[in-house]
Amino acid sequence: ILTDHRYREVNWIVEENRLEVMDGRKNGWAHKKxxxxxxxxxxxxxxxxxxxxxxxxxxxxxxxxxxxxxEPLSSxxxxxxxxxxxxxxxxxxxxxxxxxx
Numbered sequence: 001i002l003t004d005h006r007y008r009e010v011n012w013i014v015e016e017n018r019l020e021v022m023d024g025r026k027n028g029w030a031h032k033k034x035x036x037x038x039x040x041x042x043x044x045x046x047x048x049x050x051x052x053x054x055x056x057x058x059x060x061x062x063x064x065x066x067x068x069x070x071e072p073l074s075s076x077x078x079x080x081x082x083x084x085x086x087x088x089x090x091x092x093x094x095x096x097x098x099x100x101x
Contacts (some may be wrong), residue, residue, distance in 0.1 A: 067098035
């Protein structure tokens with residue numbers, strides 16, 4: 001959602017400790033380092049949010065009610081910023097889990 005479905009999968013090459021990203025426009029894998037700084041930040045944020053969502057406790061009483069993001073828009077262009085704001089404020093992915101962002 002954050003990348004507007006352009007980057008759908010991430011593959012971690014353990015032996016080389018590097019990431020490859022499935023690029024929907026190229027219909028193939030690309031090394032993360034070939035992307036612009038804004039795109040690398042967008043992919044990193046997507047990975048961090050995915051990790052947080054997957055590791056949350058099932059019991060609502062034991063999970064935090066807030067999500068802290070430090071300058072998440074600093075390297076994003078307008079389109080990326082709008083995608084992040086849409087992700088954080090709309091739908092049922094983030095907001096129900098974190099009432100305070």
